Amino acid sequence: MSDSRAEREWRRADFPLLRRLETRWSDNDRYGHVNNAVYYTLFEQVMMGFLEESAKLDLDGLGLRCYTVENGCRYHDALVHPCVVEAGLRVSRLGRSSVRYELALFADGHDAVRATGSVVDVFVDAETERPTELPQTVRDALSPLIMDRDG
C-alpha cells in the first residue's frame, strides 16, 4: 500500500469511474459518523455495481463469484449522514484470476478525499469455489478502469 500522506492527495480526476451513493440514517454510529465497517459496504457497492450494473455482466450466469481476499481502508476525515458520496474506482492490477481495485470516497461538494482503500478480489468458479481465469468479457469490462499513475 502506498503511504497515508500520498493517499490523502487522491482526487476525483485520478479515477476513471465515479459513482454516487447515498448514506443511510443507520450508517451513523453512536459517535455520529458513518461506521467504519460501512465504508467496506460502500466499496463493495461500487465494485459489484460496476460489474453487474454498469458493465451488465451476469456473474451468476457465467458461473462466477468474486471473493475478497484482502482489503484495507484509511479514514482521512469522517463521512456523516446525510451525505451524497462520490466513490472513485480504478483497477491497479489485473491478474490471471484476480483484480486489485483502488477506491476513494468523496463527500459531495468537497475536494479533499475522506477515505481511500484497496480491495483484492479473486474470481472463483461458483461450483468449486476455486480461482478461475477471468473470462474475456470480464477482462474487457475491467480494462478501461486500469489507470497509469505514480505510486
Next chain:
Amino acid sequence: MSDSRAEREWRRADFPLLRRLETRWSDNDRYGHVNNAVYYTLFEQVMMGFLEESAKLDLDGLGLRCYTVENGCRYHDALVHPCVVEAGLRVSRLGRSSVRYELALFADGHDAVRATGSVVDVFVDAETERPTELPQTVRDALSPLIMDRDG
C-alpha cells in the same frame, strides 16, 4: 503489514486475549458466507469490548473516543454462520495517542486462522475531536496486550 503467508500461520497462542463471538443469521451474504464488512464489525466488537467490558473503562466518562484511522483484513478462509468465532486481540504498537491492534478470527474447533487484520485507533477528546494523550488508565489496560513477536 506482514505478508499474507506469515499471517496464515497466526495461532490462538499468539494472542493474549481471546473472546468468543456469535455470528448472526443475517451476517451471511448471498454467497452464503459472512460478509466481508462484518469482519470489521467483529474486530470493533473485540476492541471496544476489551476496553469497555473487560477493562471496564468508562470512555464517555473520560471524555474519550476511539477513532479508527486505518484498518485492513486478509480473508484466508470463509466464516459461515452459524459459527462461534474466537477472536484474538493483541497490541502491536502503543503510541502517545494511538494504538495499533492485530486481530485474528478462528472458527470454534478449527486451528487454522480464518481472517487476520489490523486496526489503528487514535484516541481523541470527545469535545474537540483532536488526538489526545492516552490516560494512564487506558495505557495500563492496553499494556498487557502488547506481545513480543517476530514479524
Next chain:
Amino acid sequence: MSDSRAEREWRRADFPLLRRLETRWSDNDRYGHVNNAVYYTLFEQVMMGFLEESAKLDLDGLGLRCYTVENGCRYHDALVHPCVVEAGLRVSRLGRSSVRYELALFADGHDAVRATGSVVDVFVDAETERPTELPQTVRDALSPLIMDRDG
C-alpha cells in the same frame, strides 16, 4: 392495522411523498433477497430523510429526537438487489407528541407494491428522553403528508 389484502392494493398515487432509494449489494441475504430487517432501515431512511433533508428540520438544534415505539411490515413480494426502490410515505395520525406513518415500497418499473408497513414515532426531548409536544415547525412539515383515505 388494515388487513393484508387491503394493503396489497396500495399504489404510488396513495402517497403524497415518494423517495427513491438504492439497495446495496450486502442487503441481499443468503436467500438472495433483501433481508427483512433492511426494510426497516429503508423506512427509517424515508422518514428521517423527509424530516431532516426535505423539510430541512434541524432536530438536534430543536433538542428533539424521534423514538420508534411500534412498527410493522408486510412482505408481499421480495425486493432483490440491484433495485431502485420507490418508497411512499404518508401520515395516518398526527398526535400531540407522536406521529404514525404508513409506508410502501415499490420496485422501479413495477406497479404492485412489494412491502407495506407502519411506524409510530414519539418525539422526545433529547435531554430528558420524555415525550414532548410537537413544535409547530414539525407539525407544519408533517401536515401535508396527512392523506384522507378509506381503511
Next chain:
Amino acid sequence: MSDSRAEREWRRADFPLLRRLETRWSDNDRYGHVNNAVYYTLFEQVMMGFLEESAKLDLDGLGLRCYTVENGCRYHDALVHPCVVEAGLRVSRLGRSSVRYELALFADGHDAVRATGSVVDVFVDAETERPTELPQTVRDALSPLIMDRDG
C-alpha cells in the same frame, strides 16, 4: 396483535425457550440505542437459531426456506449496547405451511420486557419458492414451543 399494555406484562416465564444474545458495538445508532432494525435481526437470530442449531434441522437439505410475510415490534424500553439480551420465543399458531412466532427481548438482570413482537414465516420450497406443507420433523420441532396463554 394484542395491545401494547398487555405486551408490557410479558415475562420470561411466558416463553418455553430463552436464548442469550450479545449486542454489538455497531448496533447502537447515533441516539446511543440499539437501532430499531437490529431487533428484527435478533428475532431472526432466535427463530433460525432454534430451527438450525437447537432442533438441528437441515433446512437446505430438506429443500426448505422460511420466508417472512409479516412482522412487527413494540419498543417498550431501549436496549443499549453492551448488553446481554435474553430472547424469549414461543409459537402462537402453527398452520399447514406457516408458523406465527411471538418474541420478547429482556436485558440480563432486568424483569421488565424491553421489546415484544411477532413474526409470521411461511415455509416454501427452495426451488419453486411456493408455500409447502410443513414436514413432520419441522412440526415436531416447533410443537413444544406452542404455549397456552390468555392474550
